[in-house]
Amino acid sequence: xxxxVVAIGTExxxxxxxxxxxxxxxxxxxxxxIDSLNQTKVGDNFARMEATLRQALxxxxxxxxxGGLGPTQDDITRDVIAAIMGVPLVRDEAIVAAxxxxxxxxxxxxxxxxxxQADVPxxxxxxxEMPGTAPGMVCPVGDKVIYAVPGVPYEMxxxxxxxxxxxxxxxxxxxxxxxxxxxxxxxxxxxxxxxxLDERMQELDRAGNPTIAFQASGIEGIKVRVTAKTDDEGSAxxxxxxxxxxxxxxVGDHLFAVDDDTMETVVLELLRQRGWRLAVHESLTxxxxxxRMTTADPTLEIFQGAIVAGGVSAHMGEAHALEAAAKxxxxxxxxxxxxxxxxxxxxxAPRGTVYLGLDHDGGQHATTVALPGDRQQLRNYAVIxxxxxxxxxxxxx
Amino acid sequence: xxxxVVAIGTExxxxxxxxxxxxxxxxxxxxxxIDSLNQTKVGDNFARMEATLRQALxxxxxxxxxGGLGPTQDDITRDVIAAIMGVPLVRDEAIVAAxxxxxxxxxxxxxxxxxxQADVPxxxxxxxEMPGTAPGMVCPVGDKVIYAVPGVPYEMxxxxxxxxxxxxxxxxxxxxxxxxxxxxxxxxxxxxxxxxLDERMQELDRAGNPTIAFQASGIEGIKVRVTAKTDDEGSAxxxxxxxxxxxxxxVGDHLFAVDDDTMETVVLELLRQRGWRLAVHESLTxxxxxxRMTTADPTLEIFQGAIVAGGVSAHMGEAHALEAAAKxxxxxxxxxxxxxxxxxxxxxAPRGTVYLGLDHDGGQHATTVALPGDRQQLRNYAVIxxxxxxxxxxxxx
Numbered sequence: 001x002x003x004x005v006v007a008i009g010t011e012x013x014x015x016x017x018x019x020x021x022x023x024x025x026x027x028x029x030x031x032x033x034i035d036s037l038n039q040t041k042v043g044d045n046f047a048r049m050e051a052t053l054r055q056a057l058x059x060x061x062x063x064x065x066x067g068g069l070g071p072t073q074d075d076i077t078r079d080v081i082a083a084i085m086g087v088p089l090v091r092d093e094a095i096v097a098a099x100x101x102x103x104x105x106x107x108x109x110x111x112x113x114x115x116x117q118a119d120v121p122x123x124x125x126x127x128x129e130m131p132g133t134a135p136g137m138v139c140p141v142g143d144k145v146i147y148a149v150p151g152v153p154y155e156m157x158x159x160x161x162x163x164x165x166x167x168x169x170x171x172x173x174x175x176x177x178x179x180x181x182x183x184x185x186x187x188x189x190x191x192x193x194x195x196x197l198d199e200r201m202q203e204l205d206r207a208g209n210p211t212i213a214f215q216a217s218g219i220e221g222i223k224v225r226v227t228a229k230t231d232d233e234g235s236a237x238x239x240x241x242x243x244x245x246x247x248x249x250x251v252g253d254h255l256f257a258v259d260d261d262t263m264e265t266v267v268l269e270l271l272r273q274r275g276w277r278l279a280v281h282e283s284l285t286x287x288x289x290x291x292r293m294t295t296a297d298p299t300l301e302i303f304q305g306a307i308v309a310g311g312v313s314a315h316m317g318e319a320h321a322l323e324a325a326a327k328x329x330x331x332x333x334x335x336x337x338x339x340x341x342x343x344x345x346x347x348x349a350p351r352g353t354v355y356l357g358l359d360h361d362g363g364q365h366a367t368t369v370a371l372p373g374d375r376q377q378l379r380n381y382a383v384i385x386x387x388x389x390x391x392x393x394x395x396x397x
Numbered sequence: 398x399x400x401x402v403v404a405i406g407t408e409x410x411x412x413x414x415x416x417x418x419x420x421x422x423x424x425x426x427x428x429x430x431i432d433s434l435n436q437t438k439v440g441d442n443f444a445r446m447e448a449t450l451r452q453a454l455x456x457x458x459x460x461x462x463x464g465g466l467g468p469t470q471d472d473i474t475r476d477v478i479a480a481i482m483g484v485p486l487v488r489d490e491a492i493v494a495a496x497x498x499x500x501x502x503x504x505x506x507x508x509x510x511x512x513x514q515a516d517v518p519x520x521x522x523x524x525x526e527m528p529g530t531a532p533g534m535v536c537p538v539g540d541k542v543i544y545a546v547p548g549v550p551y552e553m554x555x556x557x558x559x560x561x562x563x564x565x566x567x568x569x570x571x572x573x574x575x576x577x578x579x580x581x582x583x584x585x586x587x588x589x590x591x592x593x594l595d596e597r598m599q600e601l602d603r604a605g606n607p608t609i610a611f612q613a614s615g616i617e618g619i620k621v622r623v624t625a626k627t628d629d630e631g632s633a634x635x636x637x638x639x640x641x642x643x644x645x646x647x648v649g650d651h652l653f654a655v656d657d658d659t660m661e662t663v664v665l666e667l668l669r670q671r672g673w674r675l676a677v678h679e680s681l682t683x684x685x686x687x688x689r690m691t692t693a694d695p696t697l698e699i700f701q702g703a704i705v706a707g708g709v710s711a712h713m714g715e716a717h718a719l720e721a722a723a724k725x726x727x728x729x730x731x732x733x734x735x736x737x738x739x740x741x742x743x744x745x746a747p748r749g750t751v752y753l754g755l756d757h758d759g760g761q762h763a764t765t766v767a768l769p770g771d772r773q774q775l776r777n778y779a780v781i782x783x784x785x786x787x788x789x790x791x792x793x794x
Contacts, residue, residue, distance in 0.1 A: 013423050018417055023414075027411060048435070215412075300706075307704060
């Protein structure tokens with residue numbers, strides 16, 4: 001099964017927007033075990049879009065076409081796909097009504113241009129998920145298919161997860177229900193994880209259901225996607241639950257989150273359960289931790305704040321990190337303070353040595369990690385390592 | 398003149414890395430007035446790379462091929478280009494020596510794989526800039542050309558600016574020397590800027606040299622690229638200086654930076670000249686300002702730190718922003734404190750209303766701006782708006 005990705009939009013070619021959609025889709029396809037060998041960007045030009053989509057259909061079984069479904073004259077994805085299917089566009093009045101309802105809700109006038117968004121190539125079906133005013137479409141072309149989705153990331157993602165990935169699985173296999181679960185791990189290498197799960201993978205290879213795939217995702221760790229194919233929802237969930245339990249047994253607390261949860265949301269939830277609030281001292285991480293935590297907790301319910309500052313200390317090593325963590329806790333009067341400190345030049349520690357410190361009522365915890373990369377990467381790895389250290393400490397408390 | 402971009406690497410298709418290189422190259426080409434109508438990602442596979450590069454050469458005059466020049470067996474860009482050129486690879490001993498010198502400097506052993514990086518298709522020339530161990534190459538194919546550059550962003554960028562953009566300009570025109578300058582503006586719309594410069598643009602259209610192009614770049618503002626074609630370096634610089642002066646006359650202090658300078662580096666330099674240090678209070682911006690400033694000033698010479706915190710205030714509107722700015726100044730004992738505060742719900746201000754405050758020895762300054770976007774965009778726009786407000790205030794002090 002081959003599926004390629006075509007991203008539509010002159011603004012992508014001009015570098016006004018970075019095409020993160022194709023990367024995300026590529027990752028989802030890889031986790032689902034579907035080959036994606038080509039990804040292309042093309043501008044809002046009929047001839048070039050048509051040529052690009054036709055070539056993609058020749059090379060692959062399915063094409064995900066992202067963007068160009070908006071209301072303006074530039075947005076011609078609908079027209080190009082209709083031409084490739086050799087069918088006319090038909091206005092879907094149910095979609096017109098759905099779009100109109102959205103405009104009414106926001107007290108805005110619906111224009112004729114917005115009505116164009118309800119035009120669907122004859123024979124195509126509309127994707128049930130429709131978080132915005134642009135409907136997604138499943139467009140059969142012979143025994144192949146073009147999926148058209150909007151370029152707005154959260155709209156595209158909802159359609160991918162709700163309709164496209166299951167449809168691709170259905171086309172590939174025969175099972176009635178296909179469900180996946182992503183288990184996120186931190187602190188393991190891809191080869192290390194593969195080794196730990198080797199025996200189970202061999203069993204699954206023989207049985208064929210569920211299946212497991214790995215994906216290395218940088219500061220998001222290594223993801224394990226489990227996919228189950230069954231006849232009904234209940235037995236799919238049971239298979240996934242069982243497999244998740246087996247993976248948890250093997251990888252232990254390296255598994256930090258499932259599906260949409262992230263390191264931040266998991267840590268925030270653990271703190272919420274305990275009624276604890278958090279502050280951070282940022283010298284090495286220079287505001288990156290605060291920027292991530294305030295995104296996950298915008299009302300500052302749990303995350304109370306950060307001090308971003310340099311500052312000298314009489315302490316070295318882990319004691320320095322503990323001192324900084326205590327400072328943050330003192331400043332914000334929180335239950336917990338945390339800090340990551342890079343080894344100073346005069347400590348003669350290897351490059352990338354970082355001390356993690358955690359200060360709370362019950363006492364202090366510290367550890368030392370070796371992190372890769374340039375200064376910017378080091379900061380990002382320090383943030384995730386510090387959150388993971390906090391998570392593990394909370395789990396043991 | 399058409400130039401397309403091919404990004405090489407299976408890790409790009411799998412979504413392990415987001416392809417920011419193509420976006421950056423696309424922006425540079427647009428600013429240089431070169432059409433880039435297709436951008437493609439392809440994995441480390443000989444047949445698919447060859448097909449992709451051949452198709453790109455058919456459609457365009459030049460191809461920038463990014464990645465696959467590393468030392469491992471995956472890295473086959475050299476081999477594929479040699480096949481397309483129909484020539485053998487020849488080991489360039491000068492490059493071997495340069496790579497060996499880099500390894501010696503880092504006290505590391507050079508492997509045979511690294512020697513492979515010195516293999517160059519016969520007839521190709523090596524790009525002078527070589528910040529890493531992967532040499533870039535200019536590979537003529539008939540009257541067309543493939544530029545091969547490494548996927549490491551800073552290595553690629555140095556080669557683009559130093560060799561490839563000038564070479565593309567040379568291929569397009571006849572002038573011996575082609576030089577560009579990017580003038581960065583903030584606070585103007587693209588149409589507003591075009592209107593302001595309309596008369597001058599018309600004059601330049603008639604004269605033909607220098608030329609001017611615009612590029613909307615989101616939170617980086619609108620960029621104006623001036624390109625001069627002349628017979629020698631001196632007169633190119635003179636033309637650019639003259640045009641920059643004219644643009645400055647028209648757009649005034651909306652012009653905030655030139656070429657590699659950014660809003661952060663410009664503000665830091667203005668503070669350095671005055672011997673002033675800066676602190677920020679971040680509630681709305683939640684660490685994003687600190688994260689940017691500590692990246693530009695990693696040793697915290699000028700930027701002393703940030704407090705990331707919510708917190709209630711008796712004040713509303715600009716008075717609230719001034720209070721927060723004074724808090725930051727007090728906490729870090731700096732000459733200046735700044736803060737951006739979003740209008741509270743009970744203020745009944747339009748969505749996106751943000752107050753900017755600046756507290757220093759000489760007094761207080763505040764202003765109100767209306768910013769677009771969702772919460773995340775609002776934060777990014779607030780950071781750049783606050784820095785721009787500080788910049789303008791410094792210029793008038």
